[in-house]
Amino acid sequence: QESEASGLPEYIKIVEVGPRDGLQNEKVIVPTDIKIELINRLSRTGLPAIEVTSFVSSKWVPQMADHKEVMRGIERHPGVQYPVLTPNLQGFHSAIAAGATEVSVFGAASESFSKMNINCSIEESIEKFEEVAKSAKNMNIPVRGYVSCALGCPYEGNIIPAKVAEVSKRLYGVGCYEISLGDTTGVGTPGSMKRMLEAVMKEIPLSALAVHCHDTYGQALANILTAIQMGVAVVDSSVAGLGGCPYAKGATGNVATEDVIYMLNGLGINTGVNLYTVMEAGNFICTALNKKTNSKVAQASFNTGTIN
Amino acid sequence: AFPKRVKVVEVGPRDGLQNEKNVVPTPVKINLINMLSETGLQVIEATSFVSPKWVPQMADHTEVMQGINKLPGISYPVLTPNLKGFQAAVAAGAKEVSIFGAASELFTKKNINCSIEESLERFEEVMTAARAASIPVRGYVSCVLGCPYEGKISAAKVAEVSKKMYSMGCYEISLGDTIGVGTPGSMKEMLTAVMKEVPVGALAVHCHDTYGQALANILVALQMGVSVVDASVAGLGGCPYAQGASGNVATEDLVYMLNGLGIHTGVDLQKLMDTGTFICNALNRRTNSKVSQASCRL
Numbered sequence: 001q002e003s004e005a006s007g008l009p010e011y012i013k014i015v016e017v018g019p020r021d022g023l024q025n026e027k028v029i030v031p032t033d034i035k036i037e038l039i040n041r042l043s044r045t046g047l048p049a050i051e052v053t054s055f056v057s058s059k060w061v062p063q064m065a066d067h068k069e070v071m072r073g074i075e076r077h078p079g080v081q082y083p084v085l086t087p088n089l090q091g092f093h094s095a096i097a098a099g100a101t102e103v104s105v106f107g108a109a110s111e112s113f114s115k116m117n118i119n120c121s122i123e124e125s126i127e128k129f130e131e132v133a134k135s136a137k138n139m140n141i142p143v144r145g146y147v148s149c150a151l152g153c154p155y156e157g158n159i160i161p162a163k164v165a166e167v168s169k170r171l172y173g174v175g176c177y178e179i180s181l182g183d184t185t186g187v188g189t190p191g192s193m194k195r196m197l198e199a200v201m202k203e204i205p206l207s208a209l210a211v212h213c214h215d216t217y218g219q220a221l222a223n224i225l226t227a228i229q230m231g232v233a234v235v236d237s238s239v240a241g242l243g244g245c246p247y248a249k250g251a252t253g254n255v256a257t258e259d260v261i262y263m264l265n266g267l268g269i270n271t272g273v274n275l276y277t278v279m280e281a282g283n284f285i286c287t288a289l290n291k292k293t294n295s296k297v298a299q300a301s302f303n304t305g306t307i308n
Numbered sequence: 309a310f311p312k313r314v315k316v317v318e319v320g321p322r323d324g325l326q327n328e329k330n331v332v333p334t335p336v337k338i339n340l341i342n343m344l345s346e347t348g349l350q351v352i353e354a355t356s357f358v359s360p361k362w363v364p365q366m367a368d369h370t371e372v373m374q375g376i377n378k379l380p381g382i383s384y385p386v387l388t389p390n391l392k393g394f395q396a397a398v399a400a401g402a403k404e405v406s407i408f409g410a411a412s413e414l415f416t417k418k419n420i421n422c423s424i425e426e427s428l429e430r431f432e433e434v435m436t437a438a439r440a441a442s443i444p445v446r447g448y449v450s451c452v453l454g455c456p457y458e459g460k461i462s463a464a465k466v467a468e469v470s471k472k473m474y475s476m477g478c479y480e481i482s483l484g485d486t487i488g489v490g491t492p493g494s495m496k497e498m499l500t501a502v503m504k505e506v507p508v509g510a511l512a513v514h515c516h517d518t519y520g521q522a523l524a525n526i527l528v529a530l531q532m533g534v535s536v537v538d539a540s541v542a543g544l545g546g547c548p549y550a551q552g553a554s555g556n557v558a559t560e561d562l563v564y565m566l567n568g569l570g571i572h573t574g575v576d577l578q579k580l581m582d583t584g585t586f587i588c589n590a591l592n593r594r595t596n597s598k599v600s601q602a603s604c605r606l
Contacts, residue, residue, distance in 0.1 A: 006496070186602070189568020190527055218561035218598035219568070221524040225492055251602040259520040266491020266521070296520030300488070300553040 009233040011270045013048050015180070015210060016257055018285070019070075020051040020085060022242025024063050025253055026289060032066040034288045036073040041281040042239065043077040046273040047257075051104065054085035055095040071098040083144055087118065092132045096139065103136060104144040104180075105129040107171055109164040110153035113184070117148075126170050133175040145176030146212065150196055151188030151223075154247040161199035169203040178208050180236055183223065185247050186216025190226040197230050210234035213255050215294075216245045220255035221263055228269075235260060240282035241294025256295035258282060311535035313572045315351065317482070317512060318344055318559060320587070321372075322353040322387060324544025326365050327555055328591060334368045336590045338375040343583040344541065345379045348574040349559075353406065356387035357397040373400040385446055389420065391433040398441060405438060406446040406482075407431045409473055411466040412455035415486075419450075428472055435477045447478030448514065452498055453490025453525075456549040463501035471505035480510050482538055485525065487549050488518030492528040499532050512536035515557050517596075518547045522557035523565055530571075537562060542584035543596025558597035560584060 019039050023030055035053075042050050052074065058065030067084070076082065083102040086092040095103055107125055108114045114122045129145070136143045149156075150164045168179045181200065183193075193211075200209065211227040211234075213220040224235055238254030245253040261275045279298045286293045293299060321341050325332055332340075337355075344352050354376060360367030369386070378384060378401075385404040388394040397405055409427055410416045416424050431447075438445045451458075452466045470481045483502065485495075495513075502511065513529040513536075515522040526537055543558030563575050581600050588595045595601060 006493075189565050191569040216598065216602045217564055218523060218558070219565055221520060222527045222565055225524045225527055245602070248602045250604070252598060256520070262519055263491050263521055263524055267493040296518065296554060300518045300547070300550045 006267070008228055008267060008269060009231065011233065011272075012228065012264055013234045014257065014260065014271050014273055015049040015051065015234060015236045016042055016047045016239060017051045017212070017236050017254065018042070018239035018242045018257065020054055020064070022238040022240075022254055024054065024061060025243035025246060026063070028289055029063055030288065032069045032073065034285070035066070035070050038239075038281060038285050038288075039070070039074045041277070041284060043075055043080055045277040045281060046271070047080065047278075048272060049081040049083065052082045052084050055091035055098075055100075056085060056087050068094070068098045071095070071100060086132055088128050089131045089135060092135055096141070100141075102142050102144070103132065104146060105132055105171070105176070106146045106148060107167050108148040109159050109167050110149040110156045112155035113149050113153050116155060122167060126167075126174065129171065130174040137175055142177050143175060144178045144180060145171035146180045146182055147171065148182045148184045150181040151183040151192045152185055154185050161196045164196050165199040165203045168200050172204050172208060178210055178234065179204055180210040180212045180234070182212035182236075183214050183220075185245065186214030186219060186253070188213070188223050189219050190222050193223045193226045194230065197227060197232065201230070206231045207233070210236060212236035214245065214253050215241065215255045216248060216251045216253060221259060224255070224260060225263070239278055240286050240298060242285065252294050256282075256293070256297070258295040258297040262297045310530050310569055310571055311533065313535065314530070314566055315536045316349060316559060316562065316573050316575055317351040317353065317536060317538045318349045318541060319353045319514070319538050319556065320344070320541040320544045320559065322356055322366070324540040324542075324556055326356065326363060327545035327548060328365070330591055331365055332590065334371050334375065336587075337368065337372050340583065340587050340590075341372070341376045341384075343579075343586060345377060345382055347579040347583060348576050349580075350381065350574065351383045351385065354384040354386050357393035357400075357402075358387060358389050370396065370400045373397070373402060388434055390430050391437060394434045394437055398443065402443070404444050404446065405434070406448060407434055407473075407478070408448045408450060409469055410450040411461050411469050412451040412458045414457035415451050415455050418457060424469060428476070431473070432476060439477060444479050445477060446480045446482060447473035447476075448482045448484055449473065450484045450486045452483040453485040453494045454487055456487050463498045466498050467501040467505045470502050474506045474510060480512055480536065481506055482512040482514045482536075484514035485516050487547060488516030488521060488555070490515070490525050491521050492524050495525040495528045496532065499529060499534070503532070508533040509535070512538060514538035516547065516555050517543065517557045518550060518553045518555060523561060526557070526562065527565070530569075541580060542588050542600065544587065554596050558584075558595070558599070560597040560599040564599045
């Protein structure tokens with residue numbers, strides 16, 4: 001009732017990207033069995049979607065070289081989606097062969113970022129994704145589309161909302177069921193988030209939108225709050241805030257799932273996720289990585305021994 | 309709609325340092341405050357006139373107060389828990405003071421060994437003396453979104469204590485989420501109750517980032533019309549109730565958000581970050597400001 005009265009969504013779907021986006025941006029190469037254990041623990045928290053791995057060339061992303069083993073090794077819990085990244089048709093076929101039942105494609109709102117990241121223009125990348133989407137459609141495989149640099153680009157700086165709207169529309173048009181708008185370098189603020197969403201919402205139905213905020217400048221929760229106030233009901237996050245920022249050494253990256261859930265719980269919004277079990281999964285992976293958690297909720301809770 | 313201007317109240321030199329383990333030498337404190345004075349900040353909480361037995365970090369309050377450059381247009385409030393502290397503060401040159409109440413009986417008992425009612429009676433003495441000396445008094449209410457001892461705190465209780473302190477003559481009431489447990493939900497509920505008793509123009513929020521909720525909570529407060537926000541350079545000051553956890557929200561991260569919202573603060577973010585770098589080096593610790601971390605490229 002609380003969230004209804006405030007105009008906020010009653011339910012928010014959390015898409016857990018720790019095992020893929022998180023680990024991909026961690027320096028230490030994680031053994032396959034640890035990855036599998038992490039995903040299995042996350043499967044028991046109530047999270048509805050867990051991004052498992054990436055079917056990309058191991059030459060480019062060594063962390064994800066074990067994509068087949070991970071895909072085949074994890075428990076598949078009913079009601080949980082296990083999307084994987086597939087940058088092209090080859091990756092897509094490999095993913096399907098390994099048992100994937102949902103895939104993701106990554107576009108960008110910045111030409112420079114597209115060129116530096118995947119060595120082609122935005123338009124060329126969308127053509128590749130269209131191939132993937134066509135094959136996926138034939139096999140009833142849903143495709144999620146990501147738009148990187150939605151609030152700023154490490155190379156171009158400012159990104160205009162109209163460009164984000166244009167790329168989102170293209171991805172939605174080739175068949176992506178959901179578009180995740182990523183603040184890749186975390187430079188966005190509630191101001192730029194609002195302007196960007198206003199432009200995108202003219203082209204894409206609200207129910208097909210998600211936000212993927214990085215906490216590099218500490219703005220993630222404020223940006224997420226802004227998005228959900230505008231009706232966005234899908235939020236990406238990473239357990240323990242795994243995954244630094246490749247563009248600012250030592251800086252943080254993904255927002256921590258624990259901190260997002262804490263906020264949503266406080267707002268009376270249902271997520272279906274058990275905060276304590278997520279913290280336990282976070283504790284597991286941080287111990288395995290020999291690093292401190294980036295989640296403030298986890299830091300505070302493990303030190304007082306209580307959950308507020 | 310957001311306020312066009314926000315007054316940032318810098319509490320690093322007092323609230324921040326008070327909750328740092330290492331005792332900071334007086335010249336470092338003075339330099340910190342002097343650097344902050346160059347950033348455009350209009351209010352810098354300088355020190356606390358409390359017994360050094362209780363708060364060793366603030367033992368040099370008189371030297372700090374007398375040693376800092378006091379720039380025109382900038383206010384340097386100091387904490388004064390009682391009449392004795394108030395008199396010492398004024399003798400040392402203070403022109404504005406702050407008093408600390410709480411919305412929790414248990415917290416008040418544990419913190420200053422009396423009831424809320426008794427604490428307000430002590431403050432009444434300070435108010436009377438301050439009025440006579442034309443010294444403005446800022447009132448703080450602790451535990452507004454939760455208490456480390458009592459747990460949940462009712463919004464009505466926060467409104468009651470705020471109203472009393474405002475009626476006593478405090479020109480501004482700073483509502484503190486002392487252990488950072490608040491969320492946009494509880495912030496909204498609390499402010500709705502308080503705004504029935506105290507005009508929004510006299511309200512400030514003092515959010516701790518212990519659970520990472522500070523900026524989201526501040527955003528909600530701004531949306532409700534609050535235009536005064538407390539913060540601490542480099543996020544100085546841990547949480548005494550959760551070992552190793554963070555405390556104050558970092559001024560840099562707050563200013564970054566306000567800049568992005570087009571809200572005027574008058575604060576130069578680069579100078580602020582430089583000040584944060586200075587004090588972190590002096591304290592031999594990493595900054596708690598994410599903006600600073602991202603900008604350093606170390």
